Amino acid sequence: MNILVTGCHGYIGSVLVPMLLDAGHRVVGIDSHWFEPCTFGPPSRDVPCIANDIRDVEASDLEGLDAVIHLAALSNDPLGDLDPELTYEINHRATVRLARLAKQAGITRFLVSSSCSTYGASGDNMLREDASFNPVTPYGESKVLADRDVSLLADDNFSPTFLRNATAYGISPRLRLDLVLNEFVAAACTKGSFLIKSDGTPWRPLIHVEDIGRAFIAILGAPRDVVHNEAFNVGQTTENYRVRELADIVCETVPGSRAEYAGGGGPDPRCYRIDCTKINQLVPGFQPQWTIRLGARQIYEAYQAAGLTIAEMEGPRYYRLSRLRQLISSGQLDAELRWQAAGADAAAIFETGSLTADLGEVTK
16 A cells, blocks of 8 residues: 555654555655654664645645555643644644545545543543543543544545554654653663652553554554444553552662652542453454563663663653754744744755655665
């Protein structure tokens, strides 16, 4: 298939794209390049990528494609709080606009990277896909709205699918430390301790970034009638943990490390557990390979091998919100998160061409 991956240079995209190429697909990407220098370890495999904002894609850019995997978004709760209106503009309205353009261009498959943050404050209940939404942040709310409105576009010729990913973890060429397990292990490695801001009781479902990639590939290869306009919890039912349980695993993994609890920390309202029976039964091609314990070990060993420092751990490189604030304060991005000509390297990273023109240039 000819596949467009939005956010191809992001945390998930830089892991997923090589997996798609290995599976025999042809891939082009689109990315804003906000996080281009935020690299960790060996570089990701190269793929033709048009530097553009998903808010500015046109239907003509999408001709000749068979599927879209839509990852690009303001990607977590703190980032969503940077400017809630921007979160709705990018995560909701731009997603729906992209889906409409894809439908207009004759693209039949549209895979949306959604989130279990849509469940929000759900307590101890085990949640299937028909559970009520209860988002508590602009990020979670924007995902609810996007999924709802893209779903309304489904018909005989346009087939969206919604992947409600559990909280990601694991090593990526564009590492994020604003993810709970990645951050805990980073602090444990560099400082010997890590801070838990809640009382440790909230539930979190977790999934390795490589297993998120496996889910997208499995959904893409599943029969259309099985996944048409369906939502799937993406994770493993056995991989739901309380935050304090994650802390225990980190302490077992990183020698001599300890967890510290913030004074006055209460229960985080973001609390949810997911049941992943549906994807396991309907999409047997999805075979996750990682558990939290294996993942914590991978992360620890990667940080050790790279010599991760406290300065790197606390700097803006691996924190999406800090990186955007850095770009805004330097004048490279404006308040609407658009590149400015006066930005030091803004023009230099932009490429020209069309998405479909690059399809014939893809190499593994």
